[in-house]
Amino acid sequence: MNIIRFYPGDTLQMKKPHPCGSNLFKVIRVGSDVRVVCGGCGRDMTLPRIKLEKGIKKVISAAQQDKGDGPRR
Numbered sequence: 001m002n003i004i005r006f007y008p009g010d011t012l013q014m015k016k017p018h019p020c021g022s023n024l025f026k027v028i029r030v031g032s033d034v035r036v037v038c039g040g041c042g043r044d045m046t047l048p049r050i051k052l053e054k055g056i057k058k059v060i061s062a063a064q065q066d067k068g069d070g071p072r073r
Contacts, residue, residue, distance in 0.1 A: 011059075018038045
């Protein structure tokens, strides 16, 4: 099983949306349990890392958010 690397400040795009309709979650704390905040309604959740990793579609790093795009080549 691959471990998905993400850090506090990163945004996770999930496969399924939260009941409020948003599928973006900001990472607050990382460990065996991961604390995230919904980008739509602001709900604060602590989830087991394994369960969270199964639902991740894309990781948007904090550095990409600041620049607005990915690294240039």
